[in-house]
Amino acid sequence: MTSTVADRPELALADDALILSHRLGQWAGHAPVLEEEVALANIALDLLGQARALYSELGDEDELAYLREERAFRNCQLVEQPNGDFAVTLVRQLFFSSWQELLYGQLTSMPLAVKAVKEVVYHRDHAEQWTLRLGDGTDESHRRAQHAVDTLWRYTGELFQPLPGLDVCWDAMRSGWEKRVTGILDRATLTVPDGPQHGGWAAGAGRQGLHTEPFGPMLAEMQHLHRSHPGAAW
Amino acid sequence: MTTVVPGKGPGQGPGQGPGQGPDASGAADRAAVRVTDRAADRPAGGLAERGTDGEPGPETYESAFDAAVAADERIEPRDWMPDAYRATLVRQIAQHAHSEIIGMMPEANWLSRAPSLRRKAILMAKVQDEAGHGLYLYGAAETLGTGRDELLDKLHSGRQKYSSIFNYPTLTWADVGAIGWLVDGAAITNQVPLCRCSYGPYARAMVRICKEESFHQRQGYELLLVLSRGTDAQHAMAQDAIDRWWWPSLMMFGPPDDESAHSAQSMAWKIKRHSNDELRQRFVDICVPQAEALGLTLPDPDLRWNEEAGHWDFGAIDWGEFKAVLKGNGPCNEQRISQRRRAHEDGAWVRDAAAAHARKRQEAASR
Amino acid sequence: MSSDWPLWEVFVRSRRGLSHTHAGSLHAPDAELALRNARDLYTRRSEGISIWVVPSSAVTASSPDEKDPFFEPAADKPYRHPTFYEVPEGVKNL
Numbered sequence: 001m002t003s004t005v006a007d008r009p010e011l012a013l014a015d016d017a018l019i020l021s022h023r024l025g026q027w028a029g030h031a032p033v034l035e036e037e038v039a040l041a042n043i044a045l046d047l048l049g050q051a052r053a054l055y056s057e058l059g060d061e062d063e064l065a066y067l068r069e070e071r072a073f074r075n076c077q078l079v080e081q082p083n084g085d086f087a088v089t090l091v092r093q094l095f096f097s098s099w100q101e102l103l104y105g106q107l108t109s110m111p112l113a114v115k116a117v118k119e120v121v122y123h124r125d126h127a128e129q130w131t132l133r134l135g136d137g138t139d140e141s142h143r144r145a146q147h148a149v150d151t152l153w154r155y156t157g158e159l160f161q162p163l164p165g166l167d168v169c170w171d172a173m174r175s176g177w178e179k180r181v182t183g184i185l186d187r188a189t190l191t192v193p194d195g196p197q198h199g200g201w202a203a204g205a206g207r208q209g210l211h212t213e214p215f216g217p218m219l220a221e222m223q224h225l226h227r228s229h230p231g232a233a234w
Numbered sequence: 235m236t237t238v239v240p241g242k243g244p245g246q247g248p249g250q251g252p253g254q255g256p257d258a259s260g261a262a263d264r265a266a267v268r269v270t271d272r273a274a275d276r277p278a279g280g281l282a283e284r285g286t287d288g289e290p291g292p293e294t295y296e297s298a299f300d301a302a303v304a305a306d307e308r309i310e311p312r313d314w315m316p317d318a319y320r321a322t323l324v325r326q327i328a329q330h331a332h333s334e335i336i337g338m339m340p341e342a343n344w345l346s347r348a349p350s351l352r353r354k355a356i357l358m359a360k361v362q363d364e365a366g367h368g369l370y371l372y373g374a375a376e377t378l379g380t381g382r383d384e385l386l387d388k389l390h391s392g393r394q395k396y397s398s399i400f401n402y403p404t405l406t407w408a409d410v411g412a413i414g415w416l417v418d419g420a421a422i423t424n425q426v427p428l429c430r431c432s433y434g435p436y437a438r439a440m441v442r443i444c445k446e447e448s449f450h451q452r453q454g455y456e457l458l459l460v461l462s463r464g465t466d467a468q469h470a471m472a473q474d475a476i477d478r479w480w481w482p483s484l485m486m487f488g489p490p491d492d493e494s495a496h497s498a499q500s501m502a503w504k505i506k507r508h509s510n511d512e513l514r515q516r517f518v519d520i521c522v523p524q525a526e527a528l529g530l531t532l533p534d535p536d537l538r539w540n541e542e543a544g545h546w547d548f549g550a551i552d553w554g555e556f557k558a559v560l561k562g563n564g565p566c567n568e569q570r571i572s573q574r575r576r577a578h579e580d581g582a583w584v585r586d587a588a589a590a591h592a593r594k595r596q597e598a599a600s601r
Numbered sequence: 602m603s604s605d606w607p608l609w610e611v612f613v614r615s616r617r618g619l620s621h622t623h624a625g626s627l628h629a630p631d632a633e634l635a636l637r638n639a640r641d642l643y644t645r646r647s648e649g650i651s652i653w654v655v656p657s658s659a660v661t662a663s664s665p666d667e668k669d670p671f672f673e674p675a676a677d678k679p680y681r682h683p684t685f686y687e688v689p690e691g692v693k694n695l
Contacts, residue, residue: 018351025354028342028361029573032581033606034335034369035627035638041362042641048355055351062350086584129633136594137587144583218346225407226349232465234350234457312664366642373626376608382628439625446646588630589605595631 005058006072009163010110012207013103014054015075018065019215020096021047022222023083032086039126043093046119053112066226070216071209077199078155080206080215084148087134087141091148094127095181099159102176106168128184135188142189149185150193157197158205303504308434311377319503322496323433324378325394326505328385331371332396336389336570338364340404341413349407356453357410363450367443374435390575397421398556399486401564408461408468408475414454416476416483416521422447423517424487432504455524462529469529476525477533484548485556487514515545522546608657609635611642613649621653629654 005011024044031037055061078096083089101120107113134145160174182192204210226234295314302309309315338361345361348354372382388394399417404410425447428440461472488494488510500506508516518537525532536549559567606628612621624643629635635654643649688695 022346025342025345025358028345028358029335029338030577030580032577032584033628034365034372035629035634035642036584037338037365038362038369038641038645039638041358041365042645045355045358045362048351048358052351052355065351066349086581126637129637133588133591133630133634134584137591138583140583141587141590221346225347229349229465229467232349232468233460234353234464312662362645366645369627369642370625376626442625585606585630588634592605592631 005064006074007165008058009165010054010057011064012074012076012163014051014058014064015073016079016096016100017047017054018051019073019075019218020079020092021045021051022218023079023081023092024089026083027089036086040089043123043126046116046123050112050116050119053116057112062226066223070211070219073206073211073215073219074209075206075211076155076158077206077212077215078152078158080211080218081152081155082214084151085144086130087144087148088151090127090130090134091145091152093123094131094184095152095156095159097124097127098180099156099173099177100124102173102180103166103168106173107166109167131184131190132188135185135190145188146190149190150195153193153195153197154199155197155205158207161205161207163207303432306430306432306504308437309432310434318499319505320378322500322503322505323436324375324380324385326500327371327375327378327436328380328388328394329396331368331375331385332389332394333400334364334368334371336396336400336574337417339570339573340400340402340566341410343404344407344410347407348410353457360414360450360453363446367446370439370442371436374433374439377435386578390571390578392562392571395560396570397486398559398564399482400570401559401567402478402482403565405478406471406475408458408471409479411454411457411461411472412475412479414450414452415458415524416454416479417486418447418450418454419521420483420486420517422451423513423520427507427513430504430507436505455528458528458530472528473530476530480533481551481555482559484514484518484551485553487511487517489553489556518546518548606630609639609654610657610660611635611639612653612655613639613643614651615649617650621651624648626657 021044024040024047027040028037031040051065052061055064058064078092081088081092097120101117101124104110104113104117104120131145134141136142156177159177160170162168162170185192199205201210296316299309299313299315299319302313309319341357341364342361345354345357348357372385375385376382385394389396399420404413422444425440425444429437429444431437431440458472458475461468463469488497491497491509491511494510497506497509501509522532522537534549536547538547540547558564562568607630608626609629609632610626611624613624614621624639627635627638627642629638632654636652639652639654644652
C-alpha cells in the first residue's frame with residue numbers, strides 16, 4: 001500500500017463504513033425483536049457495500065480491510081464504540097448517519113456518495129424513529145437513551161475535523177448536524193449534553209489512527225482467519 | 235356451502251387475479267380469530283349448531299374439508315378444519331420458524347471472522363434472510379390463531395422444538411459452507427414439497443422462502459469449492475466440516491418412516507407430501523455427485539450405487555445420537571436456547587418503550 | 602411485552618401499473634415503524650415500489666360461510682370475463 005492511499009480521505013470513509021457495519025453485524029441473533037434483526041442487518045449490509053466500493057477505488061479491498069494494523073485504520077472513534085445496549089447502538093447510528101448524510105450530500109462529485117446518500121437517509125430515519133421512542137418511551141428507556149447520548153457525545157467532535165482532500169464546508173456540516181441532532185434529542189425529551197465533543201487527548205483520535213481500546217480486539221477477531229492463511233483465496 | 239376453500243376461476247370476483255387476494259382474506263381471518271377468540275372454528279355465528287334445523291352440520295364441514303384436501307385445494311385460515319389439523323400445523327410451522335431464528339446463531343458465529351469482505355456480505359445477507367424467514371413463518375402460524383409471543387414463549391421454555399441440527403457447533407469457517415450446502419440443501423429438499431402443502435398461508439410462505447433459499451445452498455457449495463481447491467489447509471478444513479455435518483444432515487429428515495409419530499396423518503392431510511425416508515434418499519442421491527465435483531469425500535464407507543434400485547445405498551444412521559441431541563444433550567442445546575432467551579429478555583425494555591411511546595401518542599391524539 | 606405490539610398486514614405494489622398485493626404480516630408498535638419494518642422485510646430484494654400497512658384488527662373479512670352468497674352469484678356470469686367471447690383469429694387490439 002502506498003502512502004498516498006493511506007492519506008486519501010476515501011480510506012477514512014471506507015473504514016468508517018466497514019467498522020460500523022461490523023459492529024452492527026454483532027447484533028445478529030441478539031436483537032430485541034425479529035423485525036429489528038432484519039433492519040439492523042439491512043443497515044450493516046448497506047455500509048459494507050459502501051466500504052467495499054470505496055476500498056475498491058483505492059486498491060484490493062481485502063488487503064485494505066484485513067492486512068492493516070490497528071494504527072493504520074482511520075475510522076472515527078464513534079463507529080468503533082461497542083454496541084452496548086440497543087440505545088447505545090441507535091444513538092451511535094443517529095450521530096453517525098446524520099453526519100454521513102450531510103457529508104455525502106456535499107460530495108456530489110463522488111459517485112459512491114451520490115448512490116449511498118439514499119441509503120444513509122434511511123439509516124438516519126430509522127435511528128431517529130428509535131431515538132424518539134426510546135427517549136419518550138418508559139422511564140427505563142429514557143434513562144438508557146440519555147446515558148447513550150451522554151456516553152457517545154465526546155466522540156462526535158471528531159466528525160467535523162476536516163478530512164484533507166474532501167471539498168466540504170465543515171463549518172456548515174457542524175451547524176447542520178447540530179441543528180438536526182439536537183432537534184431530535186429535544187423531541188425525544190432528551191438533554192443535549194453540555195460536555196465537550198472530544199476527548200482530552202491532544203494527539204488526536206481515529207482519523208490519526210489513534211483508537212479506543214475495544215477496537216484492537218474487534219479488529220483481531222475480524223482479521224485473524226484471513227491472516228492465518230497468508231495468500232489464500234476465499 | 236359446496237366447498238371449504240374459495241373456488242378457483244371466475245367466481246373469485248373482481249380484483250382477485252391469480253396470485254393476488256387470497257392472503258388478504260387470511261389477514262382479516264387472523265384479525266377475526268384474534269378478536270373473537272378463535273371464532274374461525276365456528277364460522278358465522280355457530281352455523282354448526284344449526285345442523286339440527288336442517289342446515290349443514292359439523293359432519294358437513296368435515297366432509298367438505300376432506301373433499302377440499304382430496305381435490306388438492308388449499309385450506310384457508312377461516313375455513314373449518316379439524317382441531318388436530320390446526321394443532322399439527324401450529325406445531326410444525328412454529329418448529330420451522332424457531333429453526334430459522336435459532337439457525338441464525340451458528341452462522342452468525344462466523345460473521346465477525348468472515349475471511350473476505352465478499353464472504354462477509356454474503357453471510358450477513360444469509361443470516362438476515364433467516365430472520366426474515368422466521369418472520370414469514372410466525373406470520374403463517376398466527377393465521378391459525380396463535381400469537382408470536384405465545385410461540386416464542388414455548389420455544390424459550392422448551393415446550394416447542396427447533397431443528398436439532400442447530401445444536402451442533404460451527405468450529406471452522408468451512409462449517410459455514412457445510413451448513414449452506416448440506417443443511418440448507420436438506421432443508422430445501424424438505425421444503426420444496428411444502429410449497430404445495432394443503433394449508434394456504436404455510437404454502438405461500440414456503441414459496442417465498444424457497445425462492446430466497448436457493449442462494450443459500452449455492453453460496454455454501456461455492457464456499458466449499460474454493461476451500462477444496464485452495465491450500466492443503468483449506469482443503470482439510472473443508473473435508474473436516476463435511477465429516478462432521480454429513481450424518482447430522484441426514485438426521486434432519488427425521489426418524490425412519492416406521493418410527494415417525496406424525497407422518498401418516500400429515501401425509502393424509504397433505505401437510506406433508508413425501509415420507510422422511512423418501513426425502514432422505516432423494517437428498518443422498520443429490521449429494522453424492524455434488525461431493526464428487528467438490529473433490530470431497532462423504533464419510534460413509536457403505537455408500538454405493540444400487541443399480542437395481544437406481545439409488546445410492548448408504549450406511550446406518552446413529553439414531554442414538556439423534557435422540558440424545560433432541561433430548562437436550564447436543565453440544566450446543568443449552569447455549570442456543572440461553573442466547574435466544576437472553577436476547578428476548580434483554581430486549582424487553584425496548585419493546586416496552588416502543589409500546590409506551592405508541593400509547594402516549596394515541597392518548598395525545600385522542601385528547 | 603411485545604404483545605403490546607399489534608399485528609400489521611403488509612401490501613406491496615411490485616411495480617407501477619399493478620395494484621398493491623398482500624405480502625404478509627409483521628409486528629410493530631405503530632404505523633411508522635410498521636412501514637419501515639415492512640420495507641426491510643418485504644422489499645429487501647427490490648420487490649416493491651410502494652407499501653401499505655394496515656392494522657390486522659382493522660380488516661373486516663367475509664366469513665367462509667358467506668362465501669356462497671358473496672361469490673357464487675358471480676360464478677354464473679361468465680360474460681363478465683373476456684374469455685367468454687370468441688374472437689376470430691387474427692383480430693387484434695381486443
